[in-house]
Amino acid sequence: MLALPQVKAALSKQPGPLTAQPNLVGQKVFAAFAPIQDLGWAVLIERPVSEAYAPLYASTLRTLILLLAGLGMAGWASFLIGRRVVRPIEILRRGAARIGSGDLDHRLEIKTGDELQELADEFNRMTAQLQESYANLEHKVEDRTRELTESLDQQTATSEVLKVISRSAFDLQPVLETLIENATKLSGADKGYIHRLERDVYTIAVSYGATPEFKEFMEQHPIHPSGRENLVGRVVAERRPVHIPDVLADPEYKWSEAQQAGGFRTLLGVPMLREGVPIGVIVIWRERVEPFTEKQIALVTTFADQAVIATENVRLFQEIQEKNALLEAANRHKSQFLANVSHELRTPLNSIIGFTRLVLRRTEGQIPTLQKENLQKVLISSEHLLNLINGLLDLAKIEAGRMDVFAESFKVDDVIHMVTSAVEPMLKDGKVRLVKEIAPDLPPLNTDREKLKQIILNLLSNAAKFTEQGEIRVAAWREDSSMKITVADTGIGMKKEALEFIFDEFRQVDMSTTRKYGGTGLGLAIVKRLANLLGGDIGVESQEGKGSKFTITLPIGVKG
Ligand code: ADP
Numbered sequence: 067m068l069a070l071p072q073v074k075a076a077l078s079k080q081p082g083p084l085t086a087q088p089n090l091v092g093q094k095v096f097a098a099f100a101p102i103q104d105l106g107w108a109v110l111i112e113r114p115v116s117e118a119y120a121p122l123y124a125s126t127l128r129t130l131i132l133l134l135a136g137l138g139m140a141g142w143a144s145f146l147i148g149r150r151v152v153r154p155i156e157i158l159r160r161g162a163a164r165i166g167s168g169d170l171d172h173r174l175e176i177k178t179g180d181e182l183q184e185l186a187d188e189f190n191r192m193t194a195q196l197q198e199s200y201a202n203l204e205h206k207v208e209d210r211t212r213e214l215t216e217s218l219d220q221q222t223a224t225s226e227v228l229k230v231i232s233r234s235a236f237d238l239q240p241v242l243e244t245l246i247e248n249a250t251k252l253s254g255a256d257k258g259y260i261h262r263l264e265r266d267v268y269t270i271a272v273s274y275g276a277t278p279e280f281k282e283f284m285e286q287h288p289i290h291p292s293g294r295e296n297l298v299g300r301v302v303a304e305r306r307p308v309h310i311p312d313v314l315a316d317p318e319y320k321w322s323e324a325q326q327a328g329g330f331r332t333l334l335g336v337p338m339l340r341e342g343v344p345i346g347v348i349v350i351w352r353e354r355v356e357p358f359t360e361k362q363i364a365l366v367t368t369f370a371d372q373a374v375i376a377t378e379n380v381r382l383f384q385e386i387q388e389k390n391a392l393l394e395a396a397n398r399h400k401s402q403f404l405a406n407v408s409h410e411l412r413t414p415l416n417s418i419i420g421f422t423r424l425v426l427r428r429t430e431g432q433i434p435t436l437q438k439e440n441l442q443k444v445l446i447s448s449e450h451l452l453n454l455i456n457g458l459l460d461l462a463k464i465e466a467g468r469m470d471v472f473a474e475s476f477k478v479d480d481v482i483h484m485v486t487s488a489v490e491p492m493l494k495d496g497k498v499r500l501v502k503e504i505a506p507d508l509p510p511l512n513t514d515r516e517k518l519k520q521i522i523l524n525l526l527s528n529a530a531k532f533t534e535q536g537e538i539r540v541a542a543w544r545e546d547s548s549m550k551i552t553v554a555d556t557g558i559g560m561k562k563e564a565l566e567f568i569f570d571e572f573r574q575v576d577m578s579t580t581r582k583y584g585g586t587g588l589g590l591a592i593v594k595r596l597a598n599l600l601g602g603d604i605g606v607e608s609q610e611g612k613g614s615k616f617t618i619t620l621p622i623g624v625k626g
Contacts, residue, residue: 072097076108086115154182161189170197216252220365223248227369231376235383241376242272246348249369250274253362255350257330260338260373261289261298262346268298271346283327291344295320298347301335305344307367308335311357331355334363336370338377345377346370397465404462408455415455419448450586457588461571464595471514471599473623478511478518478542478549479504485522486540492530498538505543512623517596521604524589525553525616533557536613548602549622554615560608568606569594 067073071087076099086094095112102109154176161174170193176186230244242260250258257275261268267288273281291302295318300308310333313319330351338346348370350358358366422445426438433441463469486500493500511518522540529538536556543550560568564575572587597604602620 072099072110072112075099076101076110079108150178150180151182154178154186158182158186158189161186165189165193165196170200216361219252220368223252224368224372227372227376231372231379234380236380236387238376238380239272241380242373243274245369245373245376246272246274249348249366250350253334253350253358253365254352255334255358256353257328258348258350259284260346260348263344266290268302268347280328283324287324294318296324297333297335297349301337301347302344305337305339305342307337307363309333309358309363312355329353332357334358334366336363336366338370338374340374340378346373348373401462401466404458405466405468408459408462411455412452412459415448415452419445419452422448454586454588457586457592460592461588461595464592464599469596469599471517473513474515475510475512476515478508478551481515481519482522482540482542482551485519485526488523489526489530492527493538494530494534497535498530498533499536501537501539503539503541508542508544508549509622511549511620513600513620517600518620521593521596521618522551522553524593525618528589529553529555529557529614532614544622545619547622549620551618551620552615554613556613559610559612559614560606561610565606565608569604 067090068077070089072089075081076097079101086096089095089097089112094115096115096118097110097112099108099110101107157174157176161172164172173190173193174186176183227241227244227248230241234240246258246260250256251274257273257280259273259276260271262271267290269288270276270281270284289296289298291299294300294303297308297310297319300318310316310319312331313325313333314331319325328351330353332352332355334350336348337344338348348366350366352358422441426441426445429438460469482502482504486502490500526538526540533555534557538553538555541550541552541554560575567573568575569590571591573591574587594604597618597620600620602618604619605617606614607617608614
């Protein structure tokens with residue numbers, strides 16, 4: 067017994083072990099002791115472990131049972147929640163996904179009787195609204211697309227008609243054919259006709275879809291526009307579109323013969339008005355009763371306007387052509403007359419000049435100075451007149467096509483040398499230099515030598531006339547297959563506006579230069595025409611107060 071740890075502890079009066087220890091019979095026990103001082107004893111009590119832990123075990127068991135019951139209830143509760151909440155939410159999720167992917171016919175079936183059902187109902191209502199507005203939108207898009215297609219068709223037709231109008235300036239038929247085809251097709255009619263007024267009756271000018279029999283019928287029955295018993299008559303009387311939804315139900319419509327020949331029921335007639343006068347009528351019809359819409363009537367009216375424009379174009383074009391022909395003839399006669407008159411005037415004028423010179427020479431020193439001066443004035447005026455007449459004769463000959471070109475091969479240098487020496491006496495002495503700049507490799511030129519001489523002489527005389535100081539430069543060089551010749555001066559130059567008319571007949575920059583320098587205003591006109599006659603042209607650059615530069619371009623070879 068003394069070996070037991072609890073006995074040892076009691077004897078030594080030390081606190082014993084707290085853990086369960088075996089007792090004398092080997093049973094596990096908790097032991098405790100209390101010393102009795104007076105007796106020197108120690109009282110030891112022990113309690114079996116199973117007895118000490120019994121309440122603990124009972125309490126653990128209770129807790130375990132409670133835990134299991136709790137777990138069971140939690141499982142049951144989650145099952146119930148799953149039924150009432152999770153499934154409807156899943157239905158909502160799937161439904162929303164279907165609706166979201168475009169299935170607007172889908173509805174959510176939730177019958178929980180709570181907020182979830184309300185949510186689903188709300189969802190269903192929203193989907194229905196969405197479906198409705200979607201359908202509306204689709205209708206609107208369809209309507210808009212149809213309208214757009216219609217107006218695109220109309221625009222295409224209009225531009226097609228305009229193209230045909232611009233292509234056939236003198237032929238009305240293709241324009242009217244395109245018009246009636248488009249008017250009939252675009253307004254959904256079965257047949258279409260354009261009646262034109264000719265010698266007080268309306269006859270068919272073009273038709274679309276018409277049968278040969280009806281055309282023949284109309285040829286035999288041209289329409290006299292009197293009265294309201296037929297469509298054309300009524301349109302002409304009212305001067306505005308006339309729409310008859312059903313001819314058979316129209317009390318005023320009386321031309322049953324035409325109705326039977328054509329088989330029409332719904333009729334539309336639109337006048338082609340020129341300054342209020344109906345020069346034609348567009349008629350379209352349907353063989354069933356189906357009234358034309360406002361839009362279709364407006365469309366045919368637009369075509370009628372275009373028909374008038376086209377008709378006017380052709381009429382004006384023909385008129386202009388006739389007038390042009392008349393003008394050309396008149397111009398030819400004028401040029402011929404001028405050429406003849408100038409020629410006739412030159413002979414007496416040459417003799418006036420000749421005789422005046424003779425008298426001046428023979429009477430040298432014998433007549434008073436005043437008379438000599440008068441004779442000199444006669445000479446100057448006559449020479450001026452001769453210049454003018456020569457110019458007129460040249461112009462008239464060119465315009466009348468009577469100026470011939472005699473081409474020959476020659477060196478341009480020779481012509482330039484010849485002309486410059488002729489002009490040299492005209493230069494303001496010492497103040498104006500004449501410079502020649504001729505490219506060394508110039509090929510011979512094949513053209514009318516005399517006319518080229520006349521051109522350069524004219525330009526050089528002008529340069530000499532209008533240059534007080536500085537230089538006059540004549541240059542010639544080859545550029546590709548052309549010969550370029552320029553006459554440039556440092557003279558008075560010209561205003562920018564003048565450059566536009568300087569090559570016209572009788573035009574001078576302003577009258578003050580004429581008074582100061584004289585001249586006829588014909589020189590440059592002749593130069594330009596001569597250059598054109600040789601297959602070339604002339605251009606000018608000039609700056610007022612700085613000088614002018616004329617450039618002639620001529621083909622190296624010209625056919626004579
Ligand atoms: P005109 O007989 O008057 O010289 P032109 O036809 O030769 O007739 O010239 C017409 C006008 O052009 C002249 O009156 C002049 O005003 C202007 N003009 C021509 N050449 C020159 C030039 N080199 N410099 C300045 N003005 C010129």
